[in-house]
Amino acid sequence: MSPRLVPASADAAGRRPDVPLRITVDGVPYNGAAGQTIAGVLLAAGRRSWRNGPSGAPRGVFCGIGACFDCLVTVNGDRDVRACRRRAADGDAVTTQSRAADSADPAGTDGGER
Amino acid sequence: MTRHVVVVGAGPAGLGAAAAALRAGARVTLVDSAEHPGGQYHRMLPDAYRAARPGRLHHGWDAFDRLRRRVTGHPRCAWWPETSVWMLERSAPGEPRPPRVHVLRGPADGSGRERRVLEPEALVLAPGAHDRALPFPGWDLPGVFTAGAAQALAKGERVVVGDRVVVGGAGPFLLPVAASLLEAGASVAEVLEAGTAAAVARGWGRRPWELASQAGKAGELAGYAALLARHRVPYRTGRAVIEARGDGRVEEAVTARLRADWSVVPGTERTVTADAVCVTHGFSPQLELPVAAGCALRAGATPEEPFVEVDADQLTTAPGVYAAGEVTGIAGAPAARAEGLLAGWLAGGGAPSAPELRRLRARRDQGRAFAARLAAAHPVGAAWPGWLRPGTVVCRCEETDYAALCRAADDAAGGAAARAVKLGTRAGLGPCQARICGPTVAELLRRRAAGAPGRPAEGLAPATPHHRPVAQPIRLGELAEPPRESE
Amino acid sequence: MDATRIVVLGAGIIGAACARELALAGFAVTVAERGAPAAGTTAHGEGNVLVSDKEPGPELELAKLSRRLWPEVLAEIADRARPAAPRAATRTTTRTTTRTTGRTADPVAAVEWDPKGGIVVATTGDGARELERFAAAQRAQGVATETLDAAALAAAEPYATRDFALAVRYPQDAQVQPSGAAAALLADALRAGAVLRTGCEVLGAETAGGRITGVRTSTGTIGADAVVNAAGPWAGETSRRLGAPVDVRPRRGEVLVTAPMPPTVFHKVYDADYVGAVGSGAGDLQASAVVESTRAGTILLGSSRRRVGFDERIRPDVLAVIAAKALRLFPSLAGVPVMRAYGGFRPYVPDHLPVIGADPRLPGLWHATGHEGAGIGLSVGTARILADLILGREPEIDAEPFRADRPAVPLDPAAASGTAAPAEPPEPSQGANP
Missing domain, CATH: 3.50.50.60 (FAD/NAD(P)-binding domain)
Structure with missing residues (x-):
């Protein structure tokens, strides 16, 4: 057990039953509830990480409010979407992103104010 | 008009x-x-x-x-x-x-x-x-969240970040976060306030009349404290999460007692099983x-x-x-x-x-006094970098570690540290644009006695971590389109 | 100390390169920098080492010399740094370390020298004819060029537009990380005995018998037998303070930085279309697209040229023009987010040539400035020429066109005041100089 969605039936906020939705992440289906963010869907499904930093280190949600950019995903072809800020839409095709170099090119600096 | x-x-x-x-x-x-x-x-x-x-x-x-x-x-x-x-x-x-x-x-x-x-x-x-989150070994593991993230997920979409959560850092925000987690059904292992009991009491106890105006706030905080007590969640002062460990995700937190300057008291380390760690060291x-x-x-x-x-x-x-x-x-x-x-x-x-401005100004002034009080009661202790190890990531985006920052600061020719370190290590140049690590990197460099940066030349923006003329990302296609005529 | 004392004003890339050459030639060099090294124009450019954008003439000769010198200089720096690395470790900024690569001992790694080559793309018939003529003239001067057909462009730049009229590849074009390059040059100068003083602003000249004998600065007077004005866009103001003003003006430029991307752009790619004034509300703006990636994965998009004095405001309409032009070359980048923009000032002289040489009005004063957008690439050639001139040697290329007393350069000391730029003449039609 791990992160999860509070069940609607037990929610003090008096939620009506969830409206289900389904998204895919790298082709794998994930079920969620309408209203959840993409990060919320993934966390509630027990997935804590979905992006890789430059060294390949796993990243998921950190700040949860759009400041840290750790949780970036590609949504329906749009790169660099903050998963914690984007509401999941039924049918969203999410692909994960990695900063790790595929090539032997060493991580470099890009200088200037670049 | x-x-x-x-x-x-x-x-x-x-x-x-x-x-x-x-x-x-x-x-x-x-x-x-x-x-x-x-x-x-x-x-x-x-x-x-x-x-x-x-x-x-x-x-x-x-x-x-x-x-x-x-x-x-x-x-x-x-x-x-x-x-x-x-x-x-x-x-x-x-x-x-x-x-x-x-x-x-x-x-x-x-x-x-x-x-x-x-x-x-x-x-x-x-x-x-x-949230301002100070780095510590393992803070980049999945399962370490800012306290704000835990609260946003719980309040904003009813997702609870873990089963057994350690909440740590500094300031009264720890309490509502722990309360949100409890309300949403998580078990909170403990709430750790890094400030020592004496420091917190000194900050809150002086000039109590300044708190009168914040009665609502005080009542709210008292409610959280009662909730914690009901759930038998320990609230400990002078203790902090100094490491998160796990294989690819958080499995345990290491906590330790702190002195008033947030240096670790050796031998007080304890390991706590947890699947989520929520931290905030201020805002x-x-x-x-x-x-x-x-x-x-x-x-x-x-x-x-x-x-x-x-x-x-x-x-x-x-x-x-x-x-x-x-x-x-x-x-x-x-x-x-x-x-x-x-x-x-x-x-x-x-x-x-x-006429109603007088009342507003008074409330605002009381708010400012309260802010000063908060800052005094929950200062970030100067010795926190003692938690860091050479390989601790400081800039999460570019994975610049503490050792690299120190070397770059020491190497920087003649007082050029801030910019040279930024460019040489890329700390603060990644996707978050220094929102998370900017103040921390600047503080570490200053304390490393990086020297005077000199006067910025006319027309050049000073090297502040808050300078982000592109305040939010904009896609090239959006930027290339002319704006729709306003109003 | 009986070595001749030279004070270099400015620790940007020009000052760093000059300090290095002069220190290696045996002079006692002090570099005086108002702010921090490589923090001005050097830190706000793209790191161009280009021959492709220079039309035949003195600037192309300087570019060719510099292009030949760059690998030689970097090899020399690496040689000199290696045995002395432990001792020099506290004084250099040249080592980079990342978590993934560990500590590297290569003193020129931070330069990120990348002879990636440039590709100039014309998207209109007029542009293609002009590019063809331009490239032919360059070829006659020994510049390597290759015309790319559609398949060759697609192979070289898979994400570039297919809708183009002519593409020419310039294999000699290269790129450096400008701050890293300046730091490496400066560190080598310091190794050769030069001294750096930061936070040191020039206030005026000390003179005796009509010669300059030192500079008064915010941190005291520095005695000098010669002074080199390498203050970039601030060279005009610096020279005015010294009493021998030259007409060097700031020319604003902006660059967009995208979020880090997987490899997408492989050369320095820029458009050859001559661009006049653009759009209403941006009447003073010239822009041409320059697109290139960096080792960190970001893509840099330039560039604009505006004459706005030292006004540092970044204008959204200018960024929009840069984005639109970049998308003409790389339409597939439309979905890529911009995460940062920065602006800087190029030092330019009304006749668009650098100023390298002695100022006859104040013996002992030399200028090395006015490189506009090409100073990173031209720095090492400039420094070599300056050292030759100071030593009384014949420079490898004709330095006459860069003289500080040519008509476009000197200003009347009585008339020059403050930093106000003189009235601007209409902009002559320019090549696609980024």
């Missing part, structure tokens, strides 16, 4: 500003990146949840609900949700106009969002703050918009944690630009609302002699 006021941010301060500006007779455009008003404090559930009793999750819900309906439904208010301010375009020097406000309207980080430009007579900036005001508007900053507890300088009317040093809420100091929602009401009234052309 009716005066046009643009309010950025619809949290307690921004909503208050919009309401007061409307009352003063102005036309208001209220923009916020979220779908609903409320900010982080009154983060609303999504409509799709069809919640019958959303107020159960909030303090002061009824008043907030009335206010947000009045503001967003007002005939002179344009409420623009899901709107990001990506740039403020300053007027020419000497022109007494607030900046033009460039926004993108559409889903978060979408493509093909609509570009609009607003040209206000007055601008109220109320962008709020996010970082979101300063990119005030900086872009040309507002002067004032020093906070350290030079790296400044706030926007405002006068008695919440006016910044930039013409026509007001600031309210946590960008001027961290004092909680009631103080933010008072600042917003004051700023909005004056920005909207309301009479400075209006």
Whole structure:
């Protein structure tokens, strides 16, 4: 057990039953509830990480409010979407992103104010 | 012509500003990146949840609900949700106009969002703050969250971040976060306040009359404390999470007793099983918009944690630009609302002699006193870098570690440290643009005695971690399109 | 100390390169920098080492010399740094370390020298004819060029537009990380005995018998037998303070930086279309697209040229023009987010040539400035020529065109005041100089 969605039936906020939705992440289906963010869907499904930093280190949600950019995903072809800020839409095709170099090119600096 | 006021941010301060500006007779455009008003404090559930009793999750819900309906439904208010301010375009020097406000309207980080430009007579900036999280070994493991993330997920979409959670850091925000987690069904292993009991008591206990005005806040905090007690959650002072461990995700937290300066007392380390760690060591005001508007900053507890300088009317040093809420100091929602009401009234052309302003100013001043008190009770201890190891990541985006930062600082030729380190290590140059690590890197470099940076040349922006002229990412295709004609 | 004392004003890339050459030639060099090294124009450019954008003439000769010198200079720096690395470790900024690569001992790694080559793309018929003529003239001067057909462009730049009229590849074009390059040059100068003084602003000249004998600065007077003005866009103001003003003006430029991307752009790609004034509200703006990636994965998009004095405001309409032009070359980048923009000032002289040489009005004063947008690439050639001139040697290329007393350069000391730029003449039609 791990992160999860509070069940609607037990929610003090008096939620009506969830409206289900389904998204895919790298082709794998994930079920969620309408209203959840993409990060919320993934966390509630027990997935804590979905992006890789430059060294390949796993990243998921950190700040949860759009400041840290750790949780970036590609949504329906749009790169660099903050998963914690984007509401999941039924049918969203999410692909994960990695900063790790595929090539032997060493991580470099890009200088200037670049 | 009716005066046009643009309010950025619809949290307690921004909503208050919009309401007061409307009352003063102005036309208001209220923009916020979220779908609903409320900010982080009154983060609303999504409509799709069809919640019958959303107020159960909030303090002061009824008043907030009335206010947000009045503001967003007002005939002179344009409420623009899901709107990001990506740039403020300053007027020419000497022109007494607030900046033009460039926004993108559409889903978060979408493509093909609509570009609009607003040209206000007055601008109220109320962008709020996010958690400041100090680095520690393992803070980049999945399962380590900021306290704000845990609360946003619990309050905003009813997702609880773990089963067994350790909450740690500094400040009263630890309590509502732990309360949110408990309410949502998590087990909270412990709540750790890094400040020692003596320091916290000293900060809160002096001049108690300053707290009288914050009775609402005090009652709220007392409620959280009672909830923690009911759930038998230990609240420990002088203790902190100094490491998170696990294989690819958090499995345990290492906590330790701290001295008053936050140095670790050797031999007091304890390992706690946890699947989530939530940390907050204070708040970082979101300063990119005030900086872009040309507002002067004032020093906070350290030079790296400044706030926007405002006068008695919440006016910044930039013409026509007001600031309210946590960008001027961290004092909680009631103080933010008072600042917003004051700023909005004056920005909207309301009479400075209006009788109710006296009450507002008094509340604002009490809020400022409260902010000073908070800062005094929960300072970040100077010895926190003792938690770091050479390989501890400091810049999460570029994975610059502590050793690399120290080497770059030591190597930098003659006082060029800040810029040279930034360029040489890329610390702060990644996707978050130094929002998370900027103050920390600057502090570490300053303490490494990096030397005077010298005077910035004419026309060149100073090397501050808050300088982000592109305030939010904009896609090239969106940027290349001309903005839609305004109004 | 009986070595001739030279004070170099400015620790940007030009000052760093000059300090290095002069220190290696045996002079006692002090570098005086108002702010921090490489923090001005050097830190706000793209790191161009280009021959492709220079039309035949003196600037192309300087570019060719510099292009030949760059690998030689970097090899020399690496040689000199290696045995002395432990001792020099506290004084250099040249080592980079990342978590993934560990500590590297290569003193020139931070230079990120990348002879990636440039590709100039014309998207209109007029542009293609002009590019063809331009490239032919360059070829006659020994510049390597290759015309790319559609398949060759697609192979070289898979994400570039297919809708183009002519593409020419310039294999000699290269790129450096400008701050890293300046730091490496400066560190080598310090190794050769030069001294750096930061936070040291020039206030005026000390003179005796009509010669300059030192500079008065915010941190005291520095005695000098010669002074080199390498203050970039601030060279005009610096020279005015010294009493021998030259007409060097700031020319604003902006660059967009995208979020980090997987490899997408492989050369320095820029458009050859001559661009006049653009759009209403941006009447003073010239822009041409320059697109290139960096080792960190970001893509840099330039560039604009505006004459606005030292006004540092970043204008959204200028950024929009840069984005639109970049998308004409790389339409597939439309969905890529911009995460940052920065602006800087190029030092330019009305006749668009650098100023390298002695100022006859004030013996002992030399200028090395006015490189506009090409100073990173031209720095090492400039420094070599300057050292030759100071030593009384014949420079490898004709330095006459860069003289400080040519008509476009000197200003009347009585007339020059403050930093106000003189009235601007209409902009002559320019090549696609980024």
